[in-house]
Amino acid sequence: MFKSTNLDLFTFPFTNFKNKTYRYSNDLVALSEDKVNFMKITPEYKVQIKRKREMLEEQPEVRYQSFPHTMEMQWEFVELLIDLSINKYPEHFSVEKDGDQWTFTNHILGETETFIFGDESSLSLEPYDMIGRHFHNDFMLMVNRDDNFYLEVAQESFAALFSPNWNLGMSFNEIHGPVPFVSRDGVELTDRIRKFLLTIEPGAPRTRVNWNLMADRWDVNYETMDIWGPERDKVTAENAGKLVHLRVEEQWFIRMPRSNAILFVLDTQFLPLEDLVLRPEWLETTYFNLADIPDYMAEYKGMAPFLPQSVEYLENLMNSMKVK
């Protein structure tokens, strides 16, 4: 388990929910030029990469899936990741291109990847899988066919309730089937957001933040629910500060010009509730939001068994800070 230690790099999920509490909405916003590069090397980088690769080794089928016709799309993805990483962190990543002969170097890990761009046979892994293992994000490629998006390549280690194995080939609407996706005013959102995604053009990426609470475990997908399901009952108002983590998924949506797909990038971050004392304004906003989560949302997010204890913990924490 890793937690964010540099809070300046932590994406606090309730920034826009100070006056009004959190509800589902189409909260996709435009990205400014300085925010579009999702590369982020935090103090946790090495731990995350190690864990990500372990998961990919342990359960290769669960963690990585692709359709055979996606090779050209995969190379477009490789080029994007290499260019973004070098652009943001030239001290950590570099590439040499000699025609189609590319050598990518990850200086943090001291690793090089040499391959012929566009030729899968020059790699032992698929191109998407290979390059994805250098970055701690989860990556899904949702390909636009007719008027929907279908999951055709996915490498996932940290996202909640997601499994490439289970979700491969599903449409945007099918994937969101389990979500009680209605707005505060009762508007059904899934299909509207599908339509909105169709308007995301190359050159104009968007972002949003998803959040959840996790009890003592961060790897939660449907395949392992029998293990993490019962663990949620261990939480009390006393131990919630350590056991319960705010789980944040910062998300990017980038339309890939050649694939005509939306690349969905996730950066999953964790913060134990007790660390909220480091930012008192976050503590208060989190309390305010969690105290107002409707039952249907708590049930869906899987936090219903420990939400009351967590809220009580935060309330006690706030009171103790006021006393001091």
Add this chain to the structure above:
Amino acid sequence: MRVIGNIEMYVGKIEQITESVKRFYLYPSDQKLLPAFTGGAHITTYVDLGDNILEREYSLVSHPTDRTHYAISINRDPHSRGGSAYWHDHIKVGDKVISSFPKNHFTLGFHAKHHVFYAAGIGITPFLTMMEELEAQGKTFELHYAARTKEACAYHDYLHEKYPGKCTFYFSRSDEPQRMTPETMKNQRIGSHVYFCGPVAMVSEYKEAALSYGYPEKSIHFELFAAASGENNPFLVEVINHNKVIEVNPEQTLLEALLDAGIEAPYSCKAGGCGQCEVDVVEGEVDHRDIFFSDEEREQKKMILTCCSRAKEEKLVLKL
């Protein structure tokens, strides 16, 4: 690889294709590779005219994976509102043009068993790249292409040579005039997808015909730029609970005008997709341009999404 914003280009070469069609070759000023694209894609071009910007959308006609340059083909429309006439009469080699990333609202049907294209005049342009893709993938297609004469038929020789047996040309002003008709769609096998590009009247005629022959909606494709943009009319808004009357000029959205006037109007996506900027309408007809609400919802409740929709007439009365 580029990911955001527009791309500064310069005109590297201009070719006369027919008497009224020119092909413009655009190169990136920074010499970096351009995004590749998919068959049927277009770009938005922006030309600085000094007092305003000429913004137009053109299909790309260069090869989808040639990333050194883009090419567009423009027909000089005799009724031009300024766009094609300006490009033809004023743009010269070396001029700067801003281009968007390639966008595609006219993609090939993934499930099609066979692709049938119908082009009228300059409507040929998106099909050039679509056919290029299909040829590379080894898929089957055919083109029906109408023009006044062989000389006025852009890319006639190129198409004729490159895709032998796949193209049928119809010249309405030749010695033996031929007319392209929707009837040929009747002979296609099940699973075929049809594509139309040309003047509005032609596209609607073919669309209606295809539906009447029993083509499923998903098998019918036609070029449709920017879903619901219309002319940006100026209008007035009265905000009753703020006692204010505000002018919305053609360059602004209603949302921008409200914010400029110091009214804390809500918003999020600013693109007609999230519904956050909804405001109640007390009086006046709304020209809805969002994709958030359905027609039913619009009838049930009088509201407007201020980031994109406008007044149908001169005035709206709102309550916020």
